[in-house]
Amino acid sequence: MSFSSVLGHAREIGILQGAIKSSRVAHAFIFAGPDGIGKKLVARAFATVLNCSSGGDDSCGACADCSMMASSIHPNLIEIFPVDKDGEKDPEGLIRINQIREVQNALRYRVDRGMKTVIVDGADRLVPAAAHAFLKTLEEPPPGSVIILVTSKPSDFMPTVLSRCQRISFRPLPEEAVKGFLVDVKGLDPNEAGALSRLSGGSLAKACAFIDDGSLQKRREVIHRLSLIGPSDVAEALKLAEDLSKTDGLDELLEFIKSWYRDRIVASEGAQHLVANNDMQRQLKDAGVGEFNRLCSAFWAVEEARKAIAPPRYANKQLTLEVLVLKVSGARFM
Ligand SMILES: [Zn+2]
Structure with a gap:
């Protein structure tokens, strides 16, 4: 070396x-x-x-x-x-x-x-x-x-x-350096590499771990399921919360969900260049322009749930996630 x-x-x-x-x-x-x-x-x-x-x-x-x-x-x-x-x-x-x-x-x-x-x-x-x-x-x-x-x-x-x-x-690696490595050495598609370099915050080791443990794909699936939940889909909301509660690397997934709401906020404000989930531009477009306050409160709800589940609070995981998914998806008991 x-x-x-x-x-x-x-x-x-x-x-x-x-x-x-x-x-x-x-x-x-x-x-x-x-x-x-x-x-x-x-x-x-x-x-x-x-x-x-x-x-x-x-x-x-x-x-x-x-x-x-x-x-x-x-x-x-x-x-x-x-x-x-x-x-x-x-x-x-x-x-x-x-x-x-x-x-x-x-x-x-x-x-x-x-x-x-x-x-x-x-x-x-x-x-x-x-x-x-x-x-x-x-x-x-x-x-x-x-x-x-x-x-x-x-x-x-x-x-x-x-x-x-x-x-x-030591400062985090510049996004372009991580992205270049992921494209040249790991053979990732440039959009996916761009997303990964932002989501890993300049940590090459983290980026490589996300590839190896399938986190990138899991992130797409969870965000996809979340965006399909409508106001009357309480059962699906609860099912998603249950699945999330059994997932390894939940903290990471919640960070990804947060990044998704953050992306929707910046996209709604016309700052497309700041989007982290670069490889999900189509889904972002489909999600449309959201209401600013609702997106912000979804972002903070995810952060609050993440903190509640983590030490030292150790809140009940499934219950916390149920409340979270119902809240951010807008699903309601009719
Ligand atoms: Zn030598």
Whole structure:
């Protein structure tokens, strides 16, 4: 992985390359930014260039160090991530003190060339004791080493950790970059790719997950069913609520439904270029110009239901969805 093969993030990479060129690489970094936009890829590209034998500001991809980095077997690459109680990788798990001790042990051996690079993925999952144990290392890592904390929640860090690191803030990828990738690499139709790049908010990982778990298709089906419900279709409204309540990834689907009402609002206002669900232009046209206030209240009703179902409120899912679908579809008991 070289800097040049990373999608986007020219500004962030520029800062790192500037540090390499001027031989002023900080000893600890925080790479902060939304999930799934490539922070860890940049961290790995950085680790690779710091160890590449070509000695430039990007890795050559051809030397022994680059190929060991590419297969994650380079002795100077140390990666840790949150694990569950059985020690299996788990983004919702924790980084425990024993993992920090292992890193500290690994850093004890001096390197004869390159730089030992520690990548702590999901660093906001450090348990307090582990974060505390790590402070001294963050402050004064052994010579020839660099630590990169990767996180989407920098606000969860102790200030004492934050103050010891140089922060690089990653922005979401531009829509066009995500769209281009989805068309060129994933072979998506440009309209669908456009929709996906907007709906994923510039997160390539999220966009790819939407393709893999069939979310895009599910979104079309749910919006289609919702738009067919008329004032007297109470039974169908309740059936849709029941089906939704049994769906995996409900939160995501509710976000999609919200995006649909948002699209109808912006389309009604003549701002077609802001529509997210680009691949559903026909359905949007069929839905016609809606009444502004009714569309806004539907949008907020979906958001309210989404929040009600989520922790810490855990409202009854089916009941909440029934009320929601009846409300937004205008179906009524006659
Ligand atoms: Zn190389």
